[in-house]
Amino acid sequence: MKLLASCAVVLVAFSSFSAGVPYKAVDELYNSDVYDDAMADEPDVTETEIFRIPKFITDQLDMLVNEGETVRLPCIADKLQGFVIMWKHGPGDQILTISNQTVNTRYRMEALQDGNNLIIDQISPDDGGEYYCVISAPVPKVLKHKISVRVKPVIETKPGEVLVVREGEPASLTCQAVKGSPEPTISWVRKHKNQIINNNVVRWDSVSRHDGGHYICQADNGFAPNPVSREVRLEVHHVPHVEIGEELIHTSDGEEAKIMCTVHCSPKCDVEWTKDGEPVDSSNTNYYLTTIAAERSLTILKMSREYFGEYSCTAKNQMGASSAAVKVSGLAHTAVFQDNTLSPWLDKFFLEWSSVSKSPVETFTVEYRAEQDFRWKKREVKAIAKAANEWQGSITLDGLTPATRYEAKVSARNQYGYNDFTKPFHFATKGAEPRQSPSISGGSSILLSSVLLAAVLVRQILG
Template sequence: MVLGAPSESLLSDDHDDFEAADVGGDDYDEEEEMNSSYKKPNFTSMAQHFRVRMGDNVRLPCEVDELGPGYTLLWKREEGDILTAGSVLIVKDTRISHEGNSLIIRNISLVDQGSYICQISTQDQRELRHVIDILVPPSVKPVPSTGLAVVKKGEPVTLSCEVAGNPLPVVTWTREGAKKFPDGQKTMLGHMITFVKTDRHHSGVYTCTAENSEGSPAKGVINLEVTYEPEIEVELNLVTIAEGYNTELTCTVHGEPKPNVFWSKNGERLDSATGPNTPHHRYVQTSTGSRHVLSIDNVQSHDFANYTCHGENRFGRDHKTIEMTGVASTATLKRNKPLTNGVELEWVTVSHTPLMEYRLRYRRPSASHWEELLLKANEQDSEQGGMLFNHVHQLHGLASATEHELTIESKNKFGWSRPLHVEFTTLPEEAAVHEAGRVTGSAAHQTSWSAVSATIVLTLAAILC
């Protein structure tokens, strides 16, 4: 049998449907009758899945038990491109050759990935299918490609990375400097992450890392900028200080774009100039990152005022006020012990100048009128060089088993401090009997223990003598 005719048929536009019948005419009946006297060939090779790296060589086997006269073996791609027909190499690719019935592909590249079919030209077109899978190291392209995403505060944003590689890489997101995500997670998985509602805490640098079994991990970096109006925080909203001392007023200002920051005193803007001839030469304004400081040297009484930190950008403005004063600090409560007809209180106040008196105001929560009590500050209240003042007072004459609210203020030469708010409930009458019994028993026990202690001391003294 002559193979020329089938070869011409294989090279035609209709080569996907190649069969022995393509020779055509009366010759087919004669050839079919001849072929029927031979055993139909069967594949002895098994279908395989080849996983190869770029640049490798691969051999695709296609062994048959008996390829008798009238049968032709060809190789083709799943897409239909015929590579070989019998001993004839059809494809014009120097990397492809055949050895016997096997197909050889050298220097594998991505275009070689896919299915390869070895076909015998029988009526049923018997096929053996091999798959070539190209192993590819991961690669990453950030979206947006500029690596910069800008979103307005409150709006949603999605950060994503286009990832390629085989096997399909696993993608992990992290933040620069090991910073946690706003929800507290250290990492997030997936080729994209979405923040439904953004705020300034979402701003920062995000890195997507793609990893598979091939090659080194690939990274993509996206800088997320959340634009928003200034947000100001102050460390203290009340600063108490004595004349002659130095102090610092501090505010932290966030905003994107970076806000313009300035200070004012009682509503009057302070000039940033700090020379000796300026009106506020003792005032110095400095900043480090988002932290802004107003330093005041050698504080004088006329420096006591309200100082406001202002921040503004094209999205808005914000401000926070710090009161600097010579009055005492708000008292700190040390003891709040309810009694049947009152309460026992102990509090501590910090003041740079001596305290003159205390003011207690108290009432039931439902009452509109406050009762007021003025207490003279005692010299013995002073501790730690005269800056710390401790005071104890029992307030009587209140109804038992009743809720009360109370405020405590301290006064020095600069005026009254801010009030300390206290709540308490007086004890019921029956608690007084129990409390008296407990105190009497405790006193008796203390007297007994004191007598024993005295005896021990006298005995030790006699022994030592």
């Protein structure tokens, strides 16, 4: 009986220490009457206090979270056994919670078996730093978590939305972050061009019309999948730029002819069509005019001779005016010679060419001469159909001088008349080297002609 009483005393003492010594006085854990009776009949016994210090099963965390999110910091032991958990924050060891009671209403607790979660709602940069979970054992156990709060970037651009400059002037766009943690990376992107500028400033020493457009500043620190952005428009004022794709449009009676004119201007401009210097009559139902973005078109729905002529597209704004012109004609295209410049014969040459025409080519006029001569010799050649809208001509020029360079040109005639002569085509009879005119500049060509003329004169004098 006395032995059972002694065991009860030891169990009571262990239970009390496991629940967190020294939270009760030791004297309160014993019944003095039982103790005195037991000890009177038993030999002396040495008492030992037995309890186990908990271990953390939660790993320490180093967290990067976005401002405004809800964060949970876990603190769980293998077996808490009545020990108390306390949360602290920052270098000043500010106490946040004790056991399951919150000291600071900024925080919430979520009780778990053998631990809890510290909950921070709508986290802000002030909530960043180190958090300590402390188990109040005789030798305190500490678990440290670290929180870094990422702040969404806020950017400013100079200018704000639009920068207007004249072509040729210097210009710059600047972007800077006024808020954001960690510090964001800033770059510029040219919209619709996929052109990236890895700098916070874009500079031009002399801006051109091609530089105009929309530029987007981007700031990225990982806060969101897409960077924060702001768009600025660079508006370059310049004299209108006008382009017409063709210099000559060949057509024929009854066909439709469409003239395309591309106009680039800033600020906006007025565009006018003229024919042979006179405004196109927009009330004429045979004309059809359209405008789609920078593209202007003038369509002649049914062609006839009266609509042949030179059409001009003229654009004007406060910076100036410019124009481009196209000739609408029923005449044949300029003839193209076959690339054969050296004759196998001493006194003749086979000349061959072709021309494109919407109406049949009837004849070709050929003019030729030796390079040192001043007068042209003329021959008429009948045109032969080669393919759809293509006509061919050829002639053997005989009675030529051996080892001599010549030049020839051709004009084609259809129902609308003769077109302009081609540029001279150079060839030579056997014994002479052909002229390499495409690779000789104007000045070199004149010098070569002078040398050849001098050589001919010397040969005539000596002969």
